[in-house]
Amino acid sequence: VQLVESGGGLVQPGGSLRLSCAASGFTFRNRAMSWVRQAPGKGLERVSAIVYDGSNTYYADSVKGRFTISRDNAKSTLYLQMNSLKPEDTAVYYCTTGFYGDSPSSQGTQVTVSS
Numbered sequence: 001v002q003l004v005e006s007g008g009g010l011v012q013p014g015g016s017l018r019l020s021c022a023a024s025g026f027t028f029r030n031r032a033m034s035w036v037r038q039a040p041g042k043g044l045e046r047v048s049a050i051v052y053d054g055s056n057t058y059y060a061d062s063v064k065g066r067f068t069i070s071r072d073n074a075k076s077t078l079y080l081q082m083n084s085l086k087p088e089d090t091a092v093y094y095c096t097t098g099f100y101g102d103s104p105s106s107q108g109t110q111v112t113v114s115s
Contacts (some may be wrong), residue, residue, distance in 0.1 A: 001025045001105070003095050008109030015085050019109060021040070021078040021095030030051075032099035035080045037111075039064035046101045047081060049092070057101070063071035085113045 007034040008021040019035070049058040050068040058071055068081040080094050090113050094104035 001097065003097075004108040005093060005095055005106060005109040008093060008111045010112045010114065011085055012115050013086060014115055015113070016081070017085065017111060018084045019080040019082065019093055019095075019111075021106075023076045023078065023095075026097070028071075028076040030096050033071060033078045033098050034058075034098060035069060035078070035093060036056035036096055036101045037093045038090075038106060038108075039088075042091075043064040044090075044101075044104070049099045049101065050078070051099060082111070084110075087113045089113050097114075 001039045004022045004023045011017055030052055032051045035047045036044050037047050038044050047060050047063055050069045050071055054071055070079045092108040092110050094106055094108040096102045096104050
């Protein structure tokens with residue numbers, strides 16, 4: 001299993017970012033996927049998840065209505081569209097396998113929300 005996240009960066013409060021996760025080494029289209037994040041000094045937080053065909057999703061209350069998870073099975077890629085970003089969204093974001101978020105094994109992508 002190889003997962004490579006990209007798309008993070010520094011953004012002002014209220015801004016948007018789109019994270020991508022390129023997957024390889026397994027049959028992506030058959031697996032549920034999740035985004036988890038870890039803020040400085042805090043534990044992992046399950047942010048969002050999507051089942052194998054995109055028909056069901058999950059969002060943490062803290063991001064509901066602002067973040068949208070999606071996937072392109074033809075490209076073996078997972079996405080997280082993040083709008084109306086807040087300083088408390090600052091964290092390293094990881095994509096993981098499973099609907100409940102397996103422990104991340106990738107490097108993640110840093111998202112910093114600051115003015």
